[in-house]
Amino acid sequence: MAVLVTGGAGYIGSATVEMLRAQKREVVILDNLVYGHREAVFPDTPFYEGNIGDAELVKRILGEHDIEACVHFAAYAYVGESVTKPAVYYQNNVVQGLRFLTTLTEAGMKRIVFSSTCATYGEPQRLPLDETHPQHPTSPYGASKLMFERIMQDFDTAYGLRFVALRYFNACGATPERGEDHDPETHLIPLVLWAAQGKRAHISVFGSDYDTPDGTCVRDYIHITDLASAHLAALDYLQNDGASTAINLGNGQGYSVLEVIETAREITGKHIEVKMEPRRAGDPSRLIADAKKAREVLGWQTRYPALKEIIGTAWAWHEAHPNGYESS
């Protein structure tokens, strides 16, 4: 029995595939490589290059492999771009996603772990954010993920689909072999490390007058190895007939932008030039997860909650892959 991983050539998907394989689980990957990397895929893992919305291809995969469950990472995930190109985001994340889910359920595949996001909550009304917090996304990206959660709920009612929607906070870190190589890159930690490597002249910090200890935004950073282990636990939960549910995946503690930069200076021993800029519209001052449910329902424990370890693993990967996957 195999697990179908969509988006398995991407950042979090490839790290999850690595862990599934380490646990001797059979894996099949579907990724169109719009953002993923062929080099991030193990050469001996069955890999299909194509679109999740391609029903013929998905049927072929289901025919060629004994798929017991799916982990669905494939999506576009640039919040800012989703504001200027909402059609692209709804088309990929919702329309193609719905086609995919329809093909799966028509073939009788009833278990799915879905990459959702804290962006489905929108502006926090209280902190830390637990799963009962109202969901009012402020971007088309967040809305597209919320729509998919809703579609899965309705498929549960009508067709008996069982899902776990994992709402990640800020994914970060690396394994020795798999790291963050997005183009364009918008995430803080890789950008800070690029500045340390001299690939960028400076790192911009947007806003220093927030209501936080040092005035910069505070975010909840969660290591991709910890995300991966939660996906394995969610697959076991579904296999043991767990009911459909949504679960936050976060560290439970926040780190400010300046803390991230200072820790990166310590770890890399490099000078990192900082440029203070005005606030960006729509950035909440703090986003922190309440991850109690993940511990209680999935028995999940984080291995890399400390910022030093998170940045240390990311730095090791960036040093070994100075041009990302291109150089591997």
Ligand SMILES: NC(=O)c1ccc[n+]([C@@H]2O[C@H](COP(=O)([O-])OP(=O)(O)OC[C@H]3O[C@@H](n4cnc5c(N)ncnc54)[C@H](O)[C@@H]3O)[C@@H](O)[C@H]2O)c1
């Ligand atoms: N990175 C984060 O901090 C974060 C936070 C919350 C949620 N998420 C979600 O986690 C998932 C993975 O994120 P990531 O950072 O690894 O992104 P990523 O871009 O590295 O990986 C996504 C992968 O999906 C593939 N893909 C996209 N659309 C596809 C389609 N229609 N058909 C086939 N393949 C397709 C891309 O080629 C890519 O390899 C996404 O769904 C994202 O929304 C990420």
